[in-house]
Amino acid sequence: MNPQIDEHGQFRHLLTMQGLSADNIHSILDRAESFVSSPGSGPRTSAELKGRTIVNLFFEASTRTRSAFELAGKRLSADVLNMDVATSSTSKGETLLDTLKTLEAMDVDMFIVRHHASGAAQFIANQVRPGVAVLNAGDGRHAHxxxxxxxxxxxxxxxxxxxxxxxxxxxxxxxxxxxxxxxxxxxxxxxxxxxxxxxxxxxxxxxxxxxxxxxxxxxxxxxxxxxxxxxxxxxxxxxxxxxxxxxxxxxxxxxxxxxxxxxxxxxxxxxxxxxxxxxxxxxxxxxxxxxxILQQVNHGVAVRMAIMSMILGQSGARR
Amino acid sequence: MNPQIDEHGQFRHLLTMQGLSADNIHSILDRAESFVSSPGSGPRTSAELKGRTIVNLFFEASTRTRSAFELAGKRLSADVLNMDVATSSTSKGETLLDTLKTLEAMDVDMFIVRHHASGAAQFIANQVRPGVAVLNAGDGRHAHxxxxxxxxxxxxxxxxxxxxxxxxxxxxxxxxxxxxxxxxxxxxxxxxxxxxxxxxxxxxxxxxxxxxxxxxxxxxxxxxxxxxxxxxxxxxxxxxxxxxxxxxxxxxxxxxxxxxxxxxxxxxxxxxxxxxxxxxxxxxxxxxxxxxILQQVNHGVAVRMAIMSMILGQSGARR
Amino acid sequence: MNPQIDEHGQFRHLLTMQGLSADNIHSILDRAESFVSSPGSGPRTSAELKGRTIVNLFFEASTRTRSAFELAGKRLSADVLNMDVATSSTSKGETLLDTLKTLEAMDVDMFIVRHHASGAAQFIANQVRPGVAVLNAGDGRHAHxxxxxxxxxxxxxxxxxxxxxxxxxxxxxxxxxxxxxxxxxxxxxxxxxxxxxxxxxxxxxxxxxxxxxxxxxxxxxxxxxxxxxxxxxxxxxxxxxxxxxxxxxxxxxxxxxxxxxxxxxxxxxxxxxxxxxxxxxxxxxxxxxxxxILQQVNHGVAVRMAIMSMILGQSGARR
Known part of the structure; x- marks a missing residue:
């Protein structure tokens, strides 16, 4: 069984491409189509994730990828919190797990995780409680x-x-x-x-x-x-x-x-x-x-909105 | 008279526990009950502080406490601005009072203040104009x-x-x-x-x-x-x-x-x-x-939403 | 012809005072009047730029000016992204133009640019596609x-x-x-x-x-x-x-x-x-x-809301 997808075929996390079928992938791409902006019409936005909390938990600096996720979340009306653990004094020696559990306790709905260690996103997904989603924004040499x-x-x-x-x-x-x-x-x-x-x-x-x-x-x-x-x-x-x-x-x-x-x-x-x-x-x-190349950047926001919407939105699995 | 509470018993600031009665404390805790999330239902949110501006004015680094205040403000629909004075070049030699007065002039409704000097929050509360609130997020060895x-x-x-x-x-x-x-x-x-x-x-x-x-x-x-x-x-x-x-x-x-x-x-x-x-x-x-311990973290957001709501919300003292 | 103003007299960018007529200037100031707060009534806000994206692209650190632009954008309900290129590892050796084009591809509606080089804002305005606006937040010794x-x-x-x-x-x-x-x-x-x-x-x-x-x-x-x-x-x-x-x-x-x-x-x-x-x-x-001096600070938010509203708002030039 794929830990990213529940028994009803709904995405719970996005950690790796491993184990995803063509249907799984096309379902995300189909949803992403609705988030691609028309030239000159401004960004697509929706109120779908109003009241939801998304945390950008970045253990490696990346303004570019973080911005794409931040914009995706904001355009779906989520509250987005940036935690730049790479440069901040966040943890004060706290373990990764304590940092995670502390944020989770603040009722975070989704973690976007970038980490230098391969497997970090999967590790975190194993630790969060049911209903909390993890998107892998790059872990070591493993997956993006x-x-x-x-x-x-x-x-x-x-x-x-x-x-x-x-x-x-x-x-x-x-x-x-x-x-x-x-x-x-x-x-x-x-x-x-x-x-x-x-x-x-x-x-x-x-x-x-x-x-x-x-x-x-x-x-x-x-x-x-x-x-x-x-x-x-x-x-x-x-x-x-x-x-x-x-x-x-x-x-x-x-x-x-x-x-x-x-x-x-x-x-x-x-x-x-x-x-x-x-x-x-x-x-x-x-x-x-x-x-x-610039189309890729543009589509990067749409694809991220799609997966956020599929996991946390109304039509996603209820928690 | 307690400078934190006005003549009608409404909170104006939250600076110290000193001088607060059991009734004062229970009134905050009662309000906080309405902001505690049910397991698996996502965070509680409200539009109560829509259009209000809250500034996290942190002279000591603290991603954890700042995040709790930031989420509390955003979940009440306030605009939240993070001013990390500890690490930024904000002040360029500006005095604390000039930094404060400058931000206040931008129509800030509430300052969340963390400072290494005991008494800083009280000092700032003495300086802001009527209607501007100060919450102490930790000052020296004094209070939290x-x-x-x-x-x-x-x-x-x-x-x-x-x-x-x-x-x-x-x-x-x-x-x-x-x-x-x-x-x-x-x-x-x-x-x-x-x-x-x-x-x-x-x-x-x-x-x-x-x-x-x-x-x-x-x-x-x-x-x-x-x-x-x-x-x-x-x-x-x-x-x-x-x-x-x-x-x-x-x-x-x-x-x-x-x-x-x-x-x-x-x-x-x-x-x-x-x-x-x-x-x-x-x-x-x-x-x-x-x-x-993790319940404390969870309740930290609810308690902060409660005091923000009591001071700045509709049912708080009008300005 | 003034590159800041289109053929219908609408502002497209704000780069310099050079070439602006008294009428141009008064039109901004007149609009700013509607964004000045009354004492004790809290900040003025509007939903005018809901769904629009504004990026603070600061190549020089400036918490003060950035905060004024950030508040102006948020109070008009725009999504505001802070890109502190001065201190971040944003570019990883990327050229200014690649950084700009990458962000633009994420459907950014407006760039607020501060840069140490005179002419940087004009350079960027020359590069963005039609409909994307640039506000100069200070470029070298040139203009503010x-x-x-x-x-x-x-x-x-x-x-x-x-x-x-x-x-x-x-x-x-x-x-x-x-x-x-x-x-x-x-x-x-x-x-x-x-x-x-x-x-x-x-x-x-x-x-x-x-x-x-x-x-x-x-x-x-x-x-x-x-x-x-x-x-x-x-x-x-x-x-x-x-x-x-x-x-x-x-x-x-x-x-x-x-x-x-x-x-x-x-x-x-x-x-x-x-x-x-x-x-x-x-x-x-x-x-x-x-x-x-503090009135200047207060008016700084109103003036920035005015120019944002005139360029990106409903009554601005459509794209």
Whole structure:
């Protein structure tokens, strides 16, 4: 049984893409459609979560992801509390569990959790009382499910026939929770041709078991691809044994205009952001007509509103 | 005359427990009852303070207490502004009074003040214009009235006959604003057997005048007690002349399961948090069936909503 | 054409006072009148911007100005997001433009921008898509238009006949975006006798072209003035080549009670805050009957609500 979903098929948490079916995923994406704004019409809002309390519990700093969750919650009329545990003196030596239980006792309905330890969101979901929801906003190298959902949502809006797609994910796969969640989501939705590209030092073992095909040559990897997802390269991993230099990475794996020509002419260019221009991606590709990077950001709010609404809203499971 | 209460018996500020009658205290606790959530029903909210502005003016960092006040204000539909003066460059050398007057000029209705100096909340209450309220969220070693209120609220829900109770407060009484406010609240509510327990270096003089009985022996102090309130030990006072070590403190005053057996079988175990496990309290006592520590946290929001509502709400004194 | 105002005379941005007519300015001030609170009646609020998103994008720390904008937005029922880029790890090396475009993609309706670089607000306004508004909350030494508006609003409420006024601005004109915006606003409103006073090292060239008369002697400068605007002296400029010491500045330019006697008996004393008591201004002048410093703060919220409402509200240009 999937601990994220109750016996009636309702979401209780969102912790990982593992175990989610195509139907589960499409149900979130369908709901997200209703939260996408029309150009120039201002953000979509609703009173659905009025009186509910959502806490952004961030043990790693991330203004960008936190803002997307904060806006999603506020636009559903929830009360949103930001707890920046990374930088605050919050805990005063308190254990993670005591911090959590203390907040829970204040009648929090949902925790958005980012933590540097893989498994933290699942651990927290195991500890909260029934009716309290946990959304994983990134845990260690493990999972970042809302990022994967906004990615497949963006792909579906352009190229809905997942079974026919060739998708390439490029970069530091080894350290990437984003890549892990994307691979699971894309495979669940039926993608058969899924290529995972990077230097061998940054390709973890076990990719074949997940249904992804490892590849160290960029040009071969993106040949004929319908979708290219570039990952952010963490600069702190540049020096050391993983990579010789940012320059060399760009030479071998950077998505330039000329390299992009090897993919399909209508290939989508994606990136979870923040982008390192000239490291993973050439500026004119990032800003070019095939880039859907800013659409991803826009869809990120819609997807988060969707899952919040499905878990805490009127039509979600009652508590 | 009590500056916290106007001539019609309405609260104008909440600065200290000193001078509050049993009726004054019960009126807040009665109101708080309406803000306690039922298990699994989500937080209680109201539109009572819609359009009102509450500023959390914190000169000492405290994410925990600030969060409780922030949630209390938001759940009453007030606009809440967080001013973390401890860490911000807010003042740029501005005096406390200029910071206060500037915020007041922005039509702030209520200041929640935490400050390291004893008397700061009273000082600020003396300076604000009529109709502007001040709630003391802890000032130096002086007072922490909302903590005392949530404590007596928690006790009242379990053991309402204060006159018959034996209550023990344990730990660093000398530096504790929590203890000072608790002693006043418990005495006002009629507690006759009030024991204050700690090493002699941490027991201030004048306890007898307040109606509390000092005691240096833990086992004798908690014998037959109905309620045991453990205080947080500030680690920075561990080394130095007050205490030899955390270990020795735990040996002499830590609330262990075996020691707890000396109190009444239904004795309540309380702590204002955050707890230091293995310093003041054994984990299985903190998490055990007699512990009401998380209820205290829950009641902390309800009590703060109550006093905000009584001062700023429709039924409060008009301005 | 003024990029701040569209072809129908509607405000799209507020970036600078340059190019604004007396009619443009009075239209904002007229709207601001409806947002000034009556004494003791609590803040004015409205549901006008419900569902709109306003982001405080501050690249320089400023709790005071940020709070005024935050309250203005919240009192109009907008969702307000604070992005403190100065202190956060927001950008992770991201370019200003990428940070901006990312937030814009989250369907932000308005950016409030403070930046240390002159021209930053204009740069950002050039980059946002149609329908997204930018308010300049201070850019380098260039402009601080909402400060100038709240100043002239305060003057107009006391002395509405601008053409007959003698106004003196005193202090570090060279580094002051406040002074630049005030000079433009006062001139646009018809002030003919505008004196700009400070040591010659702090008086920029080109003042005469702006219609202001430079003056190095304080007593001569404020003689017969109807309005005296003291600027904040940045302490970091005290030592160095601009000024010998704070003491000497106060001796020559500090606004003392005896010096104030040289102005008109009903002269208004103004200061953008935070004030340095005993550096720019004597305490009894700052707190005296002629001081309107706290009125300025109060009006600052009203003026910001006015411009937000004019740009994003129902009666503003539709998008």
């Amino acid at each position: 499910p809302t990022q994967a959902l906004l990615d497949v949502f963006t792909i579906r809006r352009h190229k809905p026939d997942f079974a026919s797609l060739s998708v390439a994910i490029v970069g530091d796969i080894l350290h990437s929770r984003v890549a892990r969640s994307e691979i699971r989501a894309l495979r669940a939705l039926g993608v058969r041709d899924l290529r995972v590209i990077g230097p061998s030092t940054l390709l973890p073992s076990g990719l074949a078991e997940l249904g992804a095909q490892p590849e160290t040559d960029m040009d071969r990897g993106i040949e004929g691809a319908d979708v290219i997802i570039m990952l952010r390269l963490q600069k702190e991993r540049m020096s050391g044994h993983f990579l010789p230099s940012a320059d060399e990475f760009y030479q071998r794996y950077g998505l330039t205009q000329s390299r992009l020509a090897g993919a399909r002419a209508d290939a989508l260019v994606m990136h979870p952001g923040p982008i390192n221009r000239g490291v993973e991606i050439e500026s004119r590709v990032a800003d070019g007509p095939q880039s859907v | 009235p909302t903590q005392a209120l949530l404590d007596v609220f928690t006790i009242r829900r379990h053991k309402p006959d204060f006159a018959s109770l034996s209550v023990a407060i344990v730990g660093d009484i000398l530096h504790s604003r929590v203890a000072r406010s608790e002693i006043r609240a418990l005495r006002a509510l009629g507690v006759r057997d009030l024991r204050v327990i700690g090493p002699s270096t941490l027991l201030p003089s004048g306890l007898a005048e307040l109606g509390a009985q000092p005691e240096t022996d833990m086992d004798r102090g908690i014998e037959g007690a109905d309620v045991i309130i453990m205080l947080r030990l500030q680690k920075e006072r561990m080394s130095g002349h007050f205490l030899p070590s955390a270990d020795e403190f735990y040996q002499r005053y830590g609330l262990t399961q075996s020691r707890l057996a000396g109190a009444r079988a239904d004795a309540l175990v309380m702590h204002p948090g955050p707890i230091n496990r293995g310093v003041e309290i054994e984990s299985r006592v903190a998490d055990g069936p007699q512990s009401v | 238009p909402t400060q100038a508006l709240l100043d002239v609003f305060t003057i107009r409420r006391h002395k509405p006949d601008f053409a007959s006024l003698s106004v003196a601005i005193v202090g570090d004109i060279l580094h002051s975006r406040v002074a630049r915006s005030e000079i433009r606003a006062l001139r646009a409103l018809g002030v003919r006798d505008l004196r700009v006073i400070g040591p010659s090292t702090l008086l920029p060239s080109g003042l005469a072209e702006l219609g202001a008369q430079p003056e190095t002697d304080m007593d001569r400068g404020i003689e017969g003035a109807d309005v005296i605007i003291m600027l904040r002296l940045q302490k970091e400029r005290m030592s160095g080549h601009f000024l010998p010491s704070a003491d000497e500045f106060y001796q020559r330019y500090g606004l003392t009670q005896s010096r104030l006697a040289g102005a008109r008996a009903d002269a208004l004393v103004m200061h953008p805050g935070p004030i340095n008591r005993g550096v720019e201004i004597e305490s009894r002048v700052a707190d005296g009957p002629q001081s309107v």
